[in-house]
Every structure is written in C-alpha cells, then in structure tokens.
Amino acid sequence: MIYRTIHILLLLMVMAVWVLLSACGPSDAEAPQPVATVPGLEETPPEQPTAEAPGYPAPEFVAPASPTLDADYPAPPTLAPTVDPYPGGLVWIIRPVGIQCEEGTLPGYGDLRQATSTLTAAGVTVANAEMMDLMVTASCGSPTSAHFRVQIASEDLQTALSMDWTQE
Numbered sequence: 001m002i003y004r005t006i007h008i009l010l011l012l013m014v015m016a017v018w019v020l021l022s023a024c025g026p027s028d029a030e031a032p033q034p035v036a037t038v039p040g041l042e043e044t045p046p047e048q049p050t051a052e053a054p055g056y057p058a059p060e061f062v063a064p065a066s067p068t069l070d071a072d073y074p075a076p077p078t079l080a081p082t083v084d085p086y087p088g089g090l091v092w093i094i095r096p097v098g099i100q101c102e103e104g105t106l107p108g109y110g111d112l113r114q115a116t117s118t119l120t121a122a123g124v125t126v127a128n129a130e131m132m133d134l135m136v137t138a139s140c141g142s143p144t145s146a147h148f149r150v151q152i153a154s155e156d157l158q159t160a161l162s163m164d165w166t167q168e
Helices: 002-023 112-121 154-162
Strands: 090-096 126-133 146-153
Touching: 090 126, 090 154, 112 126, 112 146, 146 154
Parallel strands: none
Antiparallel strands: 090 146, 126 146
C-alpha cells in the first residue's frame, strides 16, 4: 500500500515538472528582424494637433447668466468689509505652570483660564490658548513640563515678555 502511494506521488511530481518545462520552454514564434533604413528617409513622427489646427475648434468662453430674482424676493444683504483684528500678526508665547520641587503654581497662573485672564488684565490681546508638555530636566528649581501656550497679537509681545513669558 505504501509503495502504491509513493508511485502515485512520483507520477504526480513528474507530471508537474513536465508541465512546468513545457510552459516555460522556447516559443515557436520567431523574433522580429531589424529593418534596414535608408539614410535621409527616416520616418518622422506625425505632428500633434493643436488648438489652431483644423478639427480642434477653439474653446469658446460663455459667461454664466446672472440669476433673475422674482420681484417679491428680497435683495441679498450687503456684507460689511471685514477688518483684520490682528493687523500685525500673531505670535505664540509660553510660560511654565510651576517650578519642580515647589508646591503649587506660579502666582496668578493657577490654570489656563487664570493665565489668559492675567494677560488680558495687563492689556494683552489673547487669540488662542492651550496647555502643552515639554521635555525638561528633572531637577529641583527647573520648570515643570506643563506649560501654558498662548497666541497673542504681536503688538503685545513686549508686555508679555515683561511678565516673564517667553516667545516660542
């Protein structure tokens, strides 16, 4: 019984090799022969059609028709011109929440809301505010990794710098 199984497996392997060799064998088709060219009679590629060439009409611009409004329909509102609230641009400033090994936070800066309120009370225009964590050294007296990050008007930068904030 085992010999019969071995013979069947060998027969299947031989057939598989035969199929692979016949599929990967040489082709009966002949390779194309190079065509000799005569000097001076080289074939030039056909010209590509352009927009000016016949068969390609020039595109016509058709302006969209303006919509007609019904007499009972109210006129659209006139929008007032917008004014840039920050004509000088915006800058980001940062400040640590506290100092390592010291209890609590820096005076006037308990949380993000208090930090922005302190800046606003000093006349600084706050546009955006967020908390962020920075990589800092782990040693007493160094700033904590938590920092306030506030975006302010660039005209107010000197005021913020005088309040111990740092420009990012």
